[in-house]
Amino acid sequence: MDVLDRAETYLQLHGRLIDRLRFAALFRGGSRERVLDVLRCYQNTDGGFGHALEPDLRGAGSQPEPVEIAFWILDELAAFDSPMVLAACDYLSGITTGDGGVPFVLPSVRDDPRGPWWQTDDDPPGNLVPTASLAGLLHKHAISHPWLATATGFCWSRIAAVQETSPYEARAIVTFLNLVPDREWAEAEFARLREAILATVALDPDTPGEAHFPLDFAPEPLRLPLFTQGVLDAHLDALVAAQSTDGGWSPNFPIWTPLVKHEWSGYLTVHQLKTLRAYGRLPG
Template sequence: MDTLDRAAQFLRLHGRLIDRLRFEALFAGGSRERVLDALRCYQNPDGGFGNALEPDLRGAGSQPQPVEVAFWILDELDAFDSPMVAAACDYLSGITAAGGGVPFVLPSVRDTPRAPWWQTADDPPGNLNPTAAIAGLLHKHGVTHPWLGPATDFCWSRVAHLTETSPYEARALLVFLEHVPDRERALAEFARLREAVLATVTFDPHAEGAVHHPLDLAPAPSALPLFDAATLDTHLDVMEAAQTPEGGWLPNWAAWTPLVLHEWAGYLTVQRLRTLRAYGRLHP
């Protein structure tokens, strides 16, 4: 079987319905609307997303990070015209901290099953992760909403004070800088922070554990290139080879409960296929 056939078989055995439908819509001529129908089941009446859309957050209640996950799914479908977007922005408006950013995670997470790294203070401040990624995706798709202006100002304020960063913050930051309308300012900040972003990357393609490789920060060709072609080719080779005999790709971080290994593997399998296709390694 070829790469896609093996991945399809893996998803049938291990993937959530939403990830099986994503695969069908993106690689097998399936229905985009069916993905949206499945995604709506993760959205709560308050407009936020929960219900383990982000597999390490098992609670039903809304959290900021699953909004970003939902927006990435809407992005891959070019579906930011969905009413889910405005409802999610309304939710974000209700949880925004002073200064315009949303927290990394809300204190309500303490009452739910979750991975041990989801910790927070009683009154958490706004955070670039996920505010910058969410704002960047809204800018990419030309969405207008009252939440976005203050969130953009928050991101610019935080970016201006950065001298070093962390892998997940860097990933959110890059989405913002790639799509925010003020291109002159974005390019200047990208140039200033480029080395700090690169310091979060593990260049050894065979390094194990919860490391962040170049393709994690550049899952598709970007207007803000971080890596040369040779580096990308090396890591694409390794990514292709990492498809398991069963046909999927596995997470490189700890699975704190058995179910999340399968849920993340299904989600990541679709993501890896998208990356391989974006760099011309996979057709269609």
């Protein structure tokens, strides 16, 4: 079987419904609307998303990070015309802090089972994770909503203060700078931060543990000159080789309860196939 057939078998055996339907829509000519139907089940009446759309947040209540996952799914389906988007923006407006960003996680997370790293203060500040990625995707799709101007101002201000960064923050910065319309400003900040961003990247494909690789920053070709083609080719080769014998790709971050391994693996399997296709690495 080829890479797609093996991945399809893995998803049939282990994947969530939404990830099986994502695969079908993206690679088998399946229905985009069916994916959207399932995604709506993760959206709450406040416009936010919960219900373990982000597998490490097991609660039903809305949190900022599941909105980012929803936006990436809507992006891959070219479905930013869905009413889910503006409803989510209304939710983001309601949780935006005085500095103009949304927090990494809200204190309500304490009421629910969750990965042990989901911790927060009582009054958390805005964070580039996930504000920058959310704003970048809204800009990509030219969405008009008052929250976007507020969030964009927050991102420019917070990015201007960055000297050193961490992998998840760096990935959010790259997403924002890659997608924001003001290219002159984006390219100037990228030039200033390029070395700091690269300092968070594992350039050796064999780096063990919770490493962040070039393709995590560039799951499709970027406008920004972050990696050489040689670096990308080496990591694409490694990505192909990393498909397991049962057809999936597994996370390299901690698994704190057994169910999330397959939930994350299903999500990541579709994600890795998208990356291989974006770089012309899928058969046919």
